[in-house]
Amino acid sequence: MHRQIAGSLTGPVTKWIVLVAVLLLTGVLGYLGSMLNDVKDNEQSSWVPASAESTRVADELSQEVSPNDIPTLVAFHRSSGLTDEDLAAMDEQAQQIAEIDGVTSAGVLTPNAAAALREQGQPAPDLMSEDGEVAFMYFTFNMGSEGWNKIAEPVKEIKEITAIDGVDVYVGGFGGQAYDFVNSFDGSHVRLLLITFGCVILILLFTYRSPILWILPIFCAAIANTMAGGVVYLLAKYAGLIVNDQSQYILSILVIGAGTDYALLLVARYREELRRHADRHEAMAFALHRAAPAILASAATVVVGLMCLTFADLNSTASLGPVLAVGVAVTYLVMVTLLPALLVICGRWVFWPVRPTFGSAEPTERGLWARIGKRISVRPRSTWLATAGVLLVACLGLFRLDASGLSTEDSYTEKFDSIVAQELLNDHGLADNSNTVQVVTADDALPAVQDAVAGVDGLGEQTEPTSLGNGRSYFEAPIAADISSETAFDIVESTRTAAHSVDGAEALVGGGAAFYLDTKTASLRDNKVVIPLVLLVVLIILILLLRAVLSPILLIGTVVLSFGAALGISALFFEYVFGFEGSDAGFPLFAFVFLVALGIDYNIFLMTRVREETQTRGTRPGSLVALASTGGVITSAGLVLAATFLALATLPFVFLVELGFTVALGVLLDTMIVRSVLVTAINLDLGGKIWWPSKLDRDPVIEAPDAVGNREKVSV
Structure with missing residues (x-):
């Protein structure tokens, strides 16, 4: 039945129908x-779970403090000291800034204005340092729910307005951070795609040794990326799927990498069948019949593994799973419809200059991986024990991995204006008024809560309480620390401890630093929940696919070992080569999901071929044939995927640099060592036992190698 379906997709007439249908659909989805961009949500508050204390505070303050408020500041620095003319210029600039669309009616508070309020006996923050070198103005943007996406233009206007000769000016606060985040992605999507496609093209040229063949996989990967974007748009627009810049970038990388992997497997099998069949349509029918189930199993495993992310507490993580799962599903459909159609339309000449002619010998039978397989077969047990030992040693690097989180300054590989603004305020003893704790409490407990919170080190002067109605009030206090630093987290936790200690107050503590703390807490929880869930799901899929229990368990063990080694080596590079201060709390989960979900591809590519060959040759000779046939494909696929993820390192975010490096390293370990050497050695050592409790290859056999490394199975 599979072969009939495969043949119906690539027949002399249907191949053209498939081509036209896919191209028409691409046009619609591409539009x-x-x-x-219109449906992206980069708003920070959309990332944390609804149960988080900072989210509950935001909900209670929604009538008084809009969740769309974006506190922003502009820091001014003159090393010789700011002059009266500088301060006067700030007052004039404040009037212009107040007229910008999105700046709230509260206007702009400047150092002179704050001083005037204090002279009148009204509370006002100190906006100028004691040494007179640094001052800042403070205001709030509110451009509705799309404000985080629209922040770029008004901030650019502010940068033009606030220019003063001899004075360094930096936009900071939440507004400055949002601008730097969005602006750092500006134009980088196209650049990232060009880098990714460039790397993939070079690898395909080396793999295929054809100046033509690489065009088809690349074209299909581009089509898949275009179609995936359209489907994700529909889900974001009408199904509430959250999409942000980060998820879009990872989506493109994953689609191109996975699509090229699937193409490599299909093209390799098609080339085999072209040597066995005179008619290319028949050859493709057999190739698709043999390769499509492995590609489907691989894609389904990745999709299900990614969907496990929906069980994460962190909204940004939970929403990433469906976005990427859609991309992989679309990629699978493109690669088993459009690519086969294009291959049979083009004919054998597309493999030029080395065309696979009917009846010619299969080169993989005496290729590099066939020779490696022979060497492994001499001492398989020693081989897998030594390989596993080396990987275990690499896992020791995990003790150097610090995934407790990163401060704002340490989260970027470049020095953005918002970071410099924060450093100036910290170095000159000024509190960032955009970084506060927000305390909500019952009215009758308000004085007690204020007194309890007043004793927390690191908090500035409290604002006047504001009534929220329903017997609830709130007040704020600035935090004298970077918003995402451990110092700020300690202050938030101390504030929560103090506020929660007041009986009957039902106090809640939120704010910017509290948001980052809750994000970290949710990430640590997700690591403990999602990672075991992904392993369980992948194990079940492997059991169903291979119809065995022992081999899936062994494969999961190699996956965990490979992941640990990749993470351990990466941790050493992060600390001693790149000089990073640590890792994001969510980094281990993302690295695990990508390495396991993608690494399982190579397990499936190899083991489905082992199972296929076992039915006619036996497990040990079948393992050697499978390695010889798929080793080159798996290696090329690993290089492609490593190159695509390594492209993330071109973005100025430590999280993405670390993720790209770790996934690239892990994929290379997986393809060149774990799958091809470790798994093959285990197969050769255990033989038919790996299929337990299946009846496959239970008969004792004598296996004698022939001249090309194939073996005959003879029952005794």
Whole structure:
């Protein structure tokens, strides 16, 4: 039945129908995908779970303090000291800034204005340092729910307005951070795609040794990326799926990498069948019949593994799973419809200059991996024990991995204006008024809560309480620390401890630093929940696919070992080579999901071929044939995927640099060592036992190698 379906997709007439249908659908989805920016949600508050204390505070303050408020500041620095003319210029600039669309009616508070309020006996923050070198103005943006996406233009206007000769000016606060985040992605999507496609093209040229063949996989990967963007747009627009810049970038990388992997497997099998069949349509029918189930199993495993992310507490993580799962599903459909159609339309000449002619010998039978397989077969047990030992040693690097989180300054590989602004305020003893704790409490407990919180070190002067109605009030206090630093987290936790200690107050503590703390807490929880869930799901899929129990358990063990080694080596590079201060709390989960979900591809590519060959040759000779046939494909696929993820290192975010490096390293370990050497050695050592409790290859056999490394199975 599979072969009939495969043949119906690539027949002399249907191949053209498939081509036209896919191209028409691409046009529609491409148009929709072009509007993806309109539905992105980069708002920070959308990332944390609804149960988080900072989210509950935001909900209670929604009538008084809009969740769309973006506190922003502009820091001014003159090393010789700011002059009266500088301060006067700030007052004039404040009037212009107040007229910008999105600046709230509260206007702009400047150092002179704050001083005037204090002279009148009204509370006002100190906006100028004691040494007179640094001052800042403070205001709030509110441009509705899309404000985080629209922040770029008004901030650019502010940068032009606030220019003063001899004075360094930096936009900071939440507004400055949002601008730097969005602006750092500006134009980088196209650049990232160009880098990714460039790397993939070079690898395909080396793999295929054809100046033509690489065009088809690349074209299909581009089509898949376009179609995936359209489907994601529809889900974001009408199904509430959260999409942000980060998820879009990872989506493109994953689609291109996974699509090229699937193409490599299909093209390799098609080339085999072209040597066995005179008619290319028949050859493709057999190739698709043999390769499509492995590709489907691989794609389904990745999709299900990614969907496990929906069980995460962190909204940004939970929403990433469906976005990427859609991309992989679309990629699978493109690669088993459009690519086969294009291959049979083009004919054998597309493999030029080395065309696979009917009846010619299969080169993989005496290739590099066939020779490696022979060497492994001499001492398989020693081989897998030594390999596993080396990987275990690499896992020791995990003791150097610090995934407790990163401060704002340490989260970027470049020095953005918002970071410099924060450093100036910290170095000159000024509190960032955009970084506060927000305390909500019952009215009758308000004085007690204020007194309890007043004793927390690191908090500035409290604001006047504001009544929220329903017997609730709130007040704020600035935090004298970077918003995402451990110092700020300690202050938030101390504030929560103090506020929660007041009986009957039902006090809640939120704010910017509390948001980051709750994000970290949710990430640590997700690591403990999602990672075991992904392992369980992958194990079940492998059991169903291979119809065995022992081999899936062994494969999961190699996955965990490979992941640990990749993370351990990466941790050493992060600390001693790159000089990073640590890792984001969510980094281990993302690295695990990508390495396991993608690494399982190579397990499936190899083991489905082992199972296929076992039915006619036996497990040990079948393992050697499978390695010889798929080793080159798996290696090329690993290089492609490593190159695509390594492209993330071009972005100025420590999280993405670390993720790209770790996934690239892990994929290379997986393809060149774990799958091809470790797994093959285990198969050769255990033989038919790996299929327990299946009846496959239970008969004792004598296996004698022939001249090309194939073996005959003879029952005794």
